[in-house]
Amino acid sequence: MSKSSRRNFLKGGAALAAGVAVLRNANSLAATTVESKPGTRLAQFDYKDVQLLDGPMLEQFKHNHNLFLNLDDDKLLKPFRQLVGLPAPGEDMGGWYTPSSKFDPPKDMTGYIPGHSFGQYLSGLSRAYAATGDKATQAKVHRLVAGFAPTVSKKFYSDYCLPAYTFDKTNCGLIDAYQFAGAPHALEVLNHATDAVLPYLPEKALNRAEMAARPHKNIAYTWDESYTLPENFYLAYQRGAGARYRKLAERFLEDDTYFNPLADNRNVLPGEHAYSHVNALCSAMQSYLVDGSEKHLRAARNGFAFVQEQSFATGGWGPNESFRTPGTDQLADSLSSTHHSFETPCGAYGHFKVTRYLLRVTGDSKYGDSMETVLYNTILGAKPIQPDGTSFYYADYNNNGASKFYYEQKWPCCSGTFPQLTADYGISSYFRSPKGIHLNLYVPSHVSWQQGGTRVALTQHTQYPDNGDSSMQLAMTRPERFTIALRIPAWAGRQTRVAINGKRVDTQLTPGTWAEVDRTWKNGDRVEVSLDMPLRLVPIDPQHPDIVALLSGPQALFAIEQGAQSITKKQLLAAQRVGSSGAWEVAASAGKIRMISYPSIKEEQYRLYQST
């Protein structure tokens, strides 16, 4: 029987009734409407539907959840109370968070943006409540909204260097408090907060060059990020905050300098502030989702492709927080000129968010590949936030003496995005499709949903990416036909396999697509995926084919305490695993070099790129 006739045979109802799986590869799905969102192919799960199980992602989520749950309310609210002249009990948080007379940008950033990350902490807690149902977390969200309400005043923003920046986060916190934690007055508070900030916002989105061309009190006034506002304005509109939020969203779309050229496939990223411009792509995605703007979808897709074009092998981007020009030496030069290679928590947060949007709309598995690269090589190796606000900020890819280090200021931006991102780990792992479920991340987790007449629960166990094996078990009250689509990464080797109930599905799998298993599933069914993870070399860019990183599957391997040893491509590709430790060893001419993943690095110095 030929392959195609066999496939046709397998697609028949008789085969399905007999419990035979139909497996096919699909790069994108039929354009079917999911949950009333026009133009989307996949839908996000609710936070409560996906639970992380024991593993490093759950550990990060729990750490951040507990840290912010236990942070004193008065401390969190203090800068708002201080700046509007209300009694402000409690300790100072310090760092960027507390107003300070020392602030002298760019020399001294103490007191940079008082209260800036409050909304993000509120958002992270609201999402954590939605994921866990923890009542103490919900109570804290309600208390913080109630405590914040009386501080809302125009006074807060007078003499405030980044009004759009802080308001955008406040907006996000309030709409999340409303949506995910049921904070009753959150939208009302948002409406007051919007009235308070509007006089301080420019008439349209302005980039840094445009801000710098206007009169400004000091350099920090040119760093505001009005172009990130639309995403949360669109969300506020969708969550019922009122019609004016849609108008505000449209007003702050950064069309003239950013989205219009991106939609025409012109790369205007070089020189722009990196994280906030990846974040701005999420505004373009919301413009597509709410207003149906194909131009903005094009801008986001092209913009993301430009980001990838000048990314590191880790998936990180934007050394010294700015985009570089493709086709030049700029990215390679950054390996010797800076230790500020990637703004990790914020960058990973924006990266997860925009890839989730792009996955939902296009169904293209390449966005999942990109998300997992950033997960395993950047954020999962971030040092934990300390209770005093000491935070991890930059990943370091410098060729000389790279190490993990904390940021010099307490409570920076990255302390706000980190708890939001870890709360989003679950909803980034699976997506609903009209035909069933898409498994995007191979992570220890549990997901449940209503499929036709039955409730389905899928439990995933995996040590990935230390090895390529993951197994999923189904629990359901009665058999139901649906599709489980498994992301087969573009780098997957020929030995990649899928098995159902121990029996290999003998269809050729195509890397860079979803392997869709369409079948009548029953209680206790097991799916096993074994991803073949060949070693491969990834050059920093096409101009520098000899500056390479070694990767195993999604995971970059960092050379530890290598000193001045030189190394060849052949030696790198002959790396051997050291037992089951997850470490690798490369036999270089002058001796053995140990290589480990980013999350495994502690205090050691390391090197990402090898000159071969």
Ligand SMILES: [Zn+2]
């Ligand atoms: Zn940051």
